[in-house]
Amino acid sequence: MANGQELAKENxxxxxxxxxxxxxxxxxxxxxxxxxxxxxxxxxxxxxVSVLRQNPKVRALFVDLEDDLRKRSILPPLKEKESPNKDESQELDQDEAKRGTQAAHANRLEQDNIELKAKVAKLTAEKEKLEQELEKTGRKLNRLDAFNTALAEVGRLPR
Structure with a gap:
């Protein structure tokens, strides 16, 4: 069994x-x-998931990854937290909330689409395999039918 340091390195x-x-x-x-x-x-x-929090090297790599993705505009920039002492009322921006909901829905649909494409590819491969097996079975059946016909003509039918 690996010790903690070896497990951390593996992670x-x-x-x-x-x-x-x-x-x-x-x-x-x-x-x-x-x-x-x-x-x-x-x-x-x-x-x-705990490895992302508890392993210092993995945590540092993950933070660096997110920073790099933000620099490349793949992730949105971090928002600065507003101080809770502001007297201004904080109204929810309906358009921003709607965009967030639509983006989350689009992400779910994209994930579903990827999963369905993988299932389609798997089923297509299985279908092709079954068609090949069916073709082999059909050829074998034709040969046996021809053999049975030949035996019937000779007068030697199996019991």
């Missing part, structure tokens, strides 16, 4: 391998409220 390697496999579009799909969904990141890396 850093998993994170780096996952990072190499990702594209900008993949990161856009994973965006939620201005940052990456940690649950999806952890699932993609193959470790628990």
């Amino acid at each position: 850093v390697d998993k994170f780096n391998d996952w990072l190499k496999s990702m594209t900008d579009d993949d990161f856009r799909v994973m965006e939620h409220r201005g940052s990456l969904k940690r649950k999806l990141v952890a699932k993609g890396c193959g470790f628990a």
Whole structure:
């Protein structure tokens, strides 16, 4: 069994391998409220979400990743938190809320679309395999039918 340091190193390697496999579009799909969904990141890396918080090297790599994505405009910039002592009333911008809802809906639809494309590809491959098996079975049936006909003509039918 690996000790804590070895496990931490493995998690850093998993994170780096996952990072190499990702594209900008993949990161856009994973965006939620201005940052990456940690649950999806952890699932993609193959470790628990707690690793993103507790492993200092992974946490630093993740923060650097989000900063880099913000610089490249893949993630929106961080908003500065307003002080709660402001006397001005804070009204909810309805258009911004609607855009956020539409963006979240679009992300869900895009994720569903990716999953459905994968299922279609899998089913298409299975269909082709079954068609090949059906064709083999049909050829075998034709040969057996011809053999049965020949035996019937000779007068030697099997019991």
